[in-house]
Amino acid sequence: MTIFKTSLMGLKLCCLSSLFSLSFADDTRVKATGHNAFSRPVANMPIRQRLDFSVGNSFFRNPWVASPSSTKARDGLGPLFNTNACQNCHIKDGRGHAPNSNSDNAVSMLVRLSIDSQRALKADQANHVDPHYGGQLQDFSLPGIPPEGKIDIHYDQLEVELNGGEIVQLRQPNINVTRLGYGPLHPKIKFSARIAPPMIGLGLLEAIDARRLQQLADPQDHNGDGISGKLNLVWDLKSQALKPGRFGWKAGQPSLLQQNAAAFNGDMGITSALFRRENCRSAQPECIQSAKRYRDEKPEVAPHLLQQVTFYSRNLAVPKRRAASDPVVVKGEQLFQQINCNGCHTESHTTASNYQHPWLANQNIKPYTDLLLHDMGERLADNAQEFLADGREWRTPPLWGIGLTKAVGGVEAYLHDGRAQSLQEAIVWHGGEAENSRDQYVQLSKNDRRALLKFLKDL
């Protein structure tokens, strides 16, 4: 049997059930700091909705199994997949991380595949994918079916000197794929490693009015601050039209429903109303055979269960800050603004009044993101396109809750491929439109850098 690496530490036997607190709050945030800090429902959710949250949580947490099985509601895993439960990658509803060595299976990280091509893309295509392997490498499979390959990662060590002589060690990942199951990859293949992002506050991000994002966008940099900001436009399967992209490292998904359905399909091999076909390519006959054998006219994740998992993903609460008035934290916040980190990590928004969950509407939120794409420079580039995002562009990730990363997941891994093992490393990796802010950070005194980091740790 294939062995998944389980890296949860300090697990508590039996299930987490603290889905109860007085619902008189009008704020969505919760007071939470420990291992389960990202697993709480938003504080102001009506009590009846807690049950949908429970169901969504159960299907997010529990493993899916191969068909056929007596657990109809949770079968349909594979034939090809990366993992068998959402929670395996979104560890404790937090982020994934890169494998520490090649002997680890890359459970909470995956590799996207794309190729350089001059051919025009259709409106619903994010990019050109590998003809034999598709757009994502699945490194696990059901018995009798070859897995697509094994992710091989090794790091080059770099050193950067900060003002005052402090040295930051960085690791630059080099991705390769070995033990290919279906012949060679396309000669122009591009690998893009992605760790799973944290799950908190996603409904609130979905609830930001698209017009607000458009106002923030400045693709031609008309204001001349060196920061452009571009709204991705991506294919929305439900409306069969282009919609603003918000979710994923390159904002490649327009909604949480589609994001979740895409993850079910791409990461676990589970079909849904939005993705009706298994992720088998024509070069993968065993995969196709297996998919045919258990074909059912019903999608493997039932529509109401996809809805409930989506409900869950919209309603995980952002923890409250712990020490916002601490003088060092306040100083760090001033520095954050002074060196223009908030040029992209936009502090606050107000959510739309017509969002489908009223308790998430009209909320003043502080996610520290503009949800826009920015050129992040050559060193972070994956050279892979995703709709309007080019190979150097990434979506500004939210920073709320980032200070609890270690408490929740046990390890720190930041940036799209988890290369940064501390917030300072992550800052130093910034380039492109963020180069200016990054250089200013490097030039800050050590005390000022500590203050800025302390502010981030308080988020």
Add this chain to the structure above:
Amino acid sequence: MALISRLALTFGLIVAGSAQAVTEQDVVRTYTDIAHATFEDSLFSARALSSSLDKLIQHPSATNHEAAKQAWKLARVPYQQSEVFRFGNANVDEWEGQLNAWPLDEGLIDYVDQDDYEAELGNIGANANLIANTSLQLGSETLDIETLTPELLASLNELGGSEANVATGYHAIEFLLWGQDLNGTQAGAGNRPHTDYALGDACTNNHCDRRRNYLKATAQLLVSDLENMVQQWAPNQADNYRQELLSIPPKAAMTRMLFGMGSLALGELAGERLKVSLEANSPEDEHDCFSDNTHNSHFYDALGIQNIYQGEYRRSSGTLVKGASLSDLVEAKNSALNSQVHISLRRAQLSLQALVDSAERSEQPEKFDQLIAEGNHEGEALINRAIESLVLETEQLELAARALGIDNLSPDNADHDF
């Protein structure tokens, strides 16, 4: 009042109906008294279970096997009523996994029918079969499991980081008595033969000696764990949890009480145990899946909530433990609200009684795992009524908390998340 028992007098409880106004501290004291009595009953019934298991081990017969199963079911009655103490009280929550964790990958413990076994993919313990093996290979490490002691079994919980590895507690014993339920959502529970414990050549499914040792070790652990918890709630002891609870501001203690009641009613019972099972249509999500005793498990869980609100607990011996209650406090603030809370508690018990009646009627009984079958519309309606009644109960408990001046119902347990 004729019903004052000697026990109640020993504990110095206040007689219900007395004109004297109850204080918040009195209410917290009743809570600790009920906790002590509930855990003590759990201990007594676990000891009775343990001696039935000894009988089965010494004289493996169908009669002794059946007696052991009955003893297990009786042991669940007080224990399930104790679950209300788990939420809100960090020490109980941290302790309880070793006794009541579920669901489990039973292949960790003993033989399973592989065609009907759905283990967590990648669980290194899923087929460890501790009974059949004297050593366990974990990567490059070899674990000596020759002697099955309570300590060894406790250390194998969450083996390899998987929560599905449950080696001890009520559900491990349940599996060792009943075996896998191979009937899916059809009628029938697990059907382990008593000869799985037989001596010599009569032994079925091999390793009966180790199976006997396993059962004994896990029963010992259950008893000693419960002894420890009884001590935590015992009166007149320094440095135990009862003392801690009585020394913090009564409002903070009441916050823990009410948080525990609401969490059990809503998140755990209505959510994880009823609604999730119903949505998944899967006995894999059933609480007492080997014995098909889930209906009782749910009923007594909810009864535990009512016990706390009313400040009374009927002991296994029949004695009533009774004292100043949340109900008394709410009555003094808002009599109409108190009536509403009582009605909601009663409705919840009745709706769960309907699950018990369905499971135990003589004509075509339907157990919980049949009620959750896809297409069983009557079953779905029964379970939905129970869910709805627990939601209404939680709403009333929230109002009661508010009436008592508790506006923030998250228990202040520093770093503990329930």
